[in-house]
Structures are given as structure tokens and as C-alpha cells.
Amino acid sequence: MSGDTPPVGERWRALRAATGPVDPSELEALWADLQVVDASSILGPWRGFALLTGHPIEKVLASGRWHGKRFDALDDAKPLICRAEDGSLYSDTKAGKGEASLWNVEFRGEVTATMVYDGMAVLDHFKRVDDHTLMGVMNGKPGLVLAEGRPFYFGLERE
Template identity: 60%
Template sequence: MAVPEEFAELVRSGHRLDSAELDALWARLDVAETGLFTGLWRGGAFDTGHRAAAMLGKSGWYGKRFDALMDVKPLICRDEDGALYSDTTAGRGEASLWMVEFRGEVTATMVYDGMAVFDHFKKVDEDTVMGIMNGKGFALDGGKPFYFWLARD
């Protein structure tokens, strides 16, 4: 099965996924360049039981918005009326986008301004990326990172 089809199947599966399965897929994806990221991206979590998924669900998380390398909105959420906004309280500010080494590869990485949290990205295709949240605090749950995806809106 080709990687984009395998990725789409995991997104649609709706069942609990093992981190090792997601790590194996991650290893086969191409690194993402920072130039790929512009505009609004819709997001979703892979169900690994990570506590960040519940937190994002409660916040009404929609995705991320990349306006410039130094102007990234990591937590675009929906309010009660359905309007999108940047939740700078939960995110402790906003973020920037850098090329950072992660697992032996240099790939696009979103760095939160107010937390020791990094979202590393690899490319599924030109409009879809897989992300791994890494760092300190809620980024790791039982030593495991949070796995998610973004699709260009």
C-alpha cells in the first residue's frame, strides 16, 4: 500500500493506534520544508490515548494557521458561534516555524513561544502532513508524544 493511502486509512480508522505503528509510518514519510506551510490547516488527532487529544477536543481545536515563519497560530479553535480564533491562552502565546533535527532528520518544526513544545512535521503530500508533538509538560504522556495530522484548508 502506498504511504498516502496507508495514512488516509489510519486517519479514517477511528480505532486506537499503537505509537509503534505511527512511528513506522513517520519513518517512511518525506521531510517537510517550511515553505510548504502557508494559510489555514485543519487538524485531527490520531487516537493513541494521549491526554492532549482530550484537551484539544474540549478547546474546540480546528487546526493551525501559518501566516509567516515567525507568525504561526498553533491553536486555531472554534468558539460557541463557530467563529475561528487563535487561543493564545492555552497555547501560552503563538509560535514560529523552523527547520529542526528530529529523529536524525531536519524537518519543519513549529516551536511554541511560551512552552517547551515542538510540533515536528513530515509530508504525506503537498496538502497533508503528519505531526508529532514533542517536548516537556503535556507534550509527552507517559513518555509518549502526541501524534496528529494537518490538511490544507
């Protein structure tokens, strides 16, 4: 990281606060500077949000009332915790085609916590922003996850 580049936390806060589209190259640069995280260290409930790039998954998650993710155990991860009309939370196994598990997987030359979906060729890779915040990159086959070759970027905050 050059001396002219703001600290990771400052860059994250600016991207998190953005109300309009974020340049994916800024997200890629931030991702490269974040620390990897071990799958066993991220267990628990997380509140999620899209980092707005115009990716089609942003609208899908908003219409499904996506709340976040829950990692109950390495072999028991819930990728789509959504809010029902009555305000209750549920795991949307229909949209997610099942649930998921957590693994430490190599992505872009680094081994980091990764959620592997049970029913789709989708991987969510995570890196640590701070002790309570993760950045995620949803990766998968073109047409399923990748839009114009770009993954979906999101954040998680520990509940």
C-alpha cells in the first residue's frame, strides 16, 4: 500500500457509505489489502448489505428482503437469512437451493474463509475489515453470479 492510499478502515467506511454506484476496481483494490480470515473464526449471525456496483444480484437480494448470513457451524451455514412480512427471520432455502458450509479455500492466491453453497455453483469468499466486519465476494459461474465478468461484492457486520 502506498503512502498516498488511505488506511483500509477509512476506505471501507467511504465505500460502505456510498449511496450511488461504486467502481468495482475500488472494491478490488480494497479486497487485495484486507486480511484473510479463518472459517472457524466467523461463526455466528451476520447482518449483510450490498456494496452497490449495479450488479443484478443487488435487486434480487433486495426483493427477497435479505437480512444477512448465519454460520452456526462449519457444516451448517445459512447464506440467505431473509425477513418475512411479519418481521421474523428465516433461512430462504428455496432461493438458495439449500444451505451451505464454511471452508478455508484458496481465492486469488490466498486461503480465506469461504461459504460453499449446497445447491449452486456459488462461493462467497470473506476477508476481515475489522473484528466485527467482513467483506465478501460472491463468485461462481458466468450467468449465475458473474455479471459482465464481475462478482457481487457485499459486507457483513457481526450481530
